[in-house]
Amino acid sequence: MTTFKTATLATSIALALSSTAVLAQEPAASEEAVLETITVTAQKRTQSIQEVPISIATLNGERFESLFSGGEDILALAVRVPGLYAESSNGRVAPRFYMRGLGNTDFDLAASQPVSIVMDDVVMENVVLKSFPLFDVQQVEVIRGPQGTLFGRNTTAGIVKFDSVKPSDSFDGYAKLGFGSFGTINFEGAVGGGLTDELSGRISVLSQDRDDYIDNAYTGQKDALGGFDEKAWRAQLLYQPSDDFSALLNLHGRDLEGTASIFRANVFTNGSNDLNENYQREVVYYNGDLTGDGADNNPQEYRNFGASLKLEYSMDTVDFVSITAYEEAEGFSLGDIDGGVSLFAPEDINGDGNVETSFPGFIPFDAVTQDNLNDLEQLTQEFRFASNTDDALRWQAGAFLFDSSFSVTSIDGFFGATTVTHENTTWAVFAQTDYQVNEKLNVTGGIRYTHDDKSLVVGEQNVNGFALVIGAASIQDYDPIDVDDGQVSFELSANYRLTDDTSLFARFANGFRAQTIQGRDVAFEGSPSVADAETINSIEGGFKSDLLDDKLRLNAAAYYYQIDDIQFSAIGGGSNFTALVNADKGVGYGFEVDAQWLATDELTLTAGFSYNNTEIQDDTLTVQPCGSNADFSGNCTVLDPRTDDNRAFIDGNPFPQAPETIFNFTARYTIPAGDDGEFFVFTDWAFQGETNLFLYDSVEFKTDDNYEGGLRIGYENFNDGYTIAFFGRNITDEHNVRGAIDFNNLTGIVNEPRIWGVEAKVTFY
Template identity: 55%
Template sequence: MKNTWFNHSACLIAGCSALALSVGANAQSASSDFVLEEIVVTAQKREQSLQDVPISISALSGDKINTFAAGGEDIRLLSSRVPGLNAESSNGRVAPRFYIRGLGNTDFDLAASQPVSVVVDEVVQENVILKSFPLFDVERVEVLRGPQGTLFGRNTPAGIIKFDTRKPTQEAEGYLSASYGSYGTGSFEFAQGGGISDKLSARVSMLYSRRDDHIDNAYLGEDDALGGFEEFAGRAQVLFEPTDTFSALGNIHFRSLTGTSSLFRANILTTGSNDINGNFDRDEVYFGDDHGNPQEYDSWGASLKMVKDFDNEMTLTSITAYETTNGSSLGDIDGGNPDGPGFIPFQSTTQDHIDDLDQITQELRLSQQASDQLFYQVGFFFFDSDFTVRTTPFFVPDSTVRHQNTTWALFGQVSYDVTADTTITVGMRYTDDEKTADAYSGAFGAQLDTVELEGDRVSWDAAVNHVLNDDVSIYARVASGFRAPTIQGRDVAFFGVPTTAKEETIMSYEAGFKATLAENRLRWNGAVFYYDVSDLQVTAVGGATNSVQLVSVDEVIGYGFETDIEWLASENLTITAGLGYANTQINDTGLRVPTCGSGQCTPLDPIDDDGFAIVDGNPLPQAPDWTVNFTADYHRMMGDGEFFIFADYALQGDTNMLLYDTAEFSTSGTFELGARMGYRFGEELQHEVSIFGRNITNETNLKGVIDFNNNTGFVNAPRVFGIGLSTRW
């Protein structure tokens, strides 16, 4: 049965819930003092309880992120950890692609535009390399679903993933943690913060993580040739508070990564089936090249946030930031050699470089609690980026495309309490966006083309939140959003010209509830949504034409729901569960895309006279219909310390990999299991020793495909077991 995986997932969650009810019932007689901690978010650029914000939001704590990352995982660990979120990358530990409620972009180019924005410490990370900054010393991650165009700007029609790191405080505190596991996977993390004087505090944090090369290149007879990485990142923050009404927070951060890029494996899918076949071996590849798929990136950035409080609860905030990065990734695209595995028409190796990216952002924001009923904020935003993408196909000289983008915006939002129980929030933003791409073809040795695009748009949203009682509130939200016109220059490397896509717009409708029940021991939030996207920017990748071209889809309709639960079943057991459903449909009778260039796939779409697939009615690529997540955290006192065990489960439902539908390029019911157990001890249980496992069942989950040469695919990370030690003070 196609949805057997979903039935098993539902049974797992139901069974664990029944167990929690039993444990919780026994615990009630012992104590009823325990309650959920309030989750404070900044989804609307001010501190609010998550339960009071009229937006579908999921929040993950930094401690939970650390658990998910124990096996050397990068930012893609967020995939399916919250309802409606998918993440993948064909560029290894950099250039992640995020999808919220099915909306995203499969474009692998280093200049690709994405409809999901990543914001770190209130600074937008626009380029795909910047979006991959490693996770360490994180306070909280917030996933905001639906258009966020009023306060955060263009390129947010799908939503935002927002990271807040731990900030300096006057209190001296810190931590140190280390782990070691399978394949030589290791990590070391350190943070120290505290007051330097009564007006100055600082925090320094760093991360070192690594994995040994452990995959053999069997074709060349090379042992332990690929699969490893080494990453070092750090952050230093200084908070200056000379008065009660002024503060300045400086932040400088860096990242250095070397290792293996994504490993593409030839013909691991058999024609007519999406099951991974016997050509796949986690411990071996059969590359004809000896380059080892190297990857290397160096990044750093700095920001200054200044806050000035005035009389009458008025606050002026300025955030100035700079980001830069350089690096390259090389891939054996065909995934094999002249002898296979399977039929490989020709060898293909490509290296992509990003050179001298410079991103500057400036935000000025004035906010005021003007009265007991009225809060407003207005602001100005400026963005400027300049970088060059260089492509090395090896059979022709390098080609380059210089991308420049300048954006400015004016925005405002007002929240008004109509009654003690009902709040209306309205926002608006005007954005002006200009892009230029100068393309230079190595094949012709001269400037090939200059493309200039300009767009401006007013985005708006309106929401109403109504408190039914002390425990339950309901809300409704209407939001517009847009993605500025986009330039794709990838085909310059292969004798083509840049392609463009016009402005993308979305109207989104959402209604939901937020409840805190069972004497504040159960938090249950949910939402239903419907959206209509016009001129959706998608990328037709590969196929018979071996091209990477932007395409504008006339219309895409999406609808579904998401819900998540956090439950204190007892003083010793906390359970969380999330479920998301998204149905997406392309409505464009004229849209046709090339199918696989190898002829080894089985298209299920109608084919026109030119051999192109008619994709009208298809779901969007990398848009899973279901996402399921579950965690259970149990602890109890044992001797002078505390025993604990944490288990997590994440599942992704039916997912098409490409715009066109085939028997091969899709997945159904892929999942991963993880666990950590150990013992905490010390005066305040500040020391910890643990063992952990990630992808415990060693699932081989297809994450993406390359279709122009053969049925090439790439998969998730292998099973990792390890031990961990940590202490805090």
């Protein structure tokens, strides 16, 4: 099996490199191709990526756009940048991001994450807001390490920052249409330009559709689930009456209907993490039913709307920025969580004469759950002043306000419906300064004070549940929970220009993830849980270099961090609870390397590698492993020492969903076609090393050597501005485990299937 996969991979890469394409724009005949200068706003001012004393990677252009050719969502970014991972058990909403091993496996809609998602200068705090579709994107910045000074709490791991293309007074636009396997149709387009001498605008749209392609073999329904219909739009107006003032209005929305995550029962055999004969890519056995009209087949619907207004005013020596933003969302996801069928009475499920009580494999009870996000509203306001002189000393200072409220209704087929309401308010003040000591040395320091307040109120509970009727549950009386905390974050860094082409940097950063309340267990006769704030101290150092006459860019960083009172979500056990816990410490260390090389005028290569070692340090903390309080406690092979009541000690284990290694690679080769066009081949590959899925260590819930590859072969005409390409995603059709559910059987979540398709793009100016 391994030999076959290796041979397939090697063949695919060889084919791509033997006939392929360049990331930089075609230079004039008299010019020599060099790598373009990349600018970032990781420090809330525009700087060259080579001058910022932070480990940063960027994605744009074909490297970014090719990831979404087959209708992928934001999770396509996973493993495409060293140190960055993402997964979800909520379909196309509620992604969980991890950076340098730090993340949160909590699947609840109120989950707190240490990787912050910032879209067009607005923080997307709720997990549903983080999933807003990506289109008409100018650049993605992956900013590694704590960013608590300028971006605030809940950035202990880092930030993924998305900047869309902004309006300008020059007319331009594009339209892109693609068709792929499983009835996949993608359309993306934008148009913008000057409306008056002072006003310009831009409208961008996205439509992603896929037919249902997975059969429900239990109900006999063909093509019952697996598809989606995603629509999104963005409208921007830029008012700029002078060089000193501008106002940018951003309105955006999203409408999603489709299938939530596909849970597959007993796809592992006890003692192995290989997918077994119960796994079929296009077949499931579902009987989960909350509507009373048959299997629900994991539907999902969400709607978002948002608006932001960015005001910029330049004075003689100071710039002023104000960003006001509002976001709202609502929707639901339903999941047949057990991933199969459990029957009260034996039944011949397959019609082959064999009577079964559950299928596939042993499933002791059915579990179907729907989570509704109700009336999410998020309001943010940032004010910032910054110096705009060429003096050696530069500074910026500001304030930030955040207010959010929403409720989550969890509906279970046995316990009924329970609603909890979350509210969160935050305010902060911050300042940062950098000083150019001499021609070579620049030092930066920053500080921020944040006060965060959260509350939880339990509403109606179990009022329509079967468990309440038969006396297996009772309505509990929970007092409101209110927690608040104030913390200081700070950083100190230095950048030293060793030569004109190489700089060294070092950074110490402190940050925190605010205290968290989790109320989902209330729906299952459990109690809410609270985690104290976690605090991180991180050190890193590295170099950034442009070599070989600006044909090779090589950046690298090494880091070490320690988190006190690190927050974890203990998920699973016999009741599939979601309880927050604090471990004494969490430690991580590793390194990242990013490289881009113009090997020839025709061939461009990029590569990235990260190594990450994480360790939980708490010799008393225990969690429930798979089904630990039920008769099916032998579901998985737990490798940790355990208590007398079967709880697992997790001291020394790696963080969950923290890949030990990540490697990614792209190659683009071009063949000129006359004076105005070229043929190209582009290939991209991503590899994920050993990854533990849960807090405890077991044979079954661990992945290794996952990889996926993509391919684009096409023709681009520069004069007429069009591109036609044949594309493939997951071209070797890998079946990679992305997640699992452990509470009553060996349920797995697997990646998307192979997609082949064609795509055409027209760009106009």
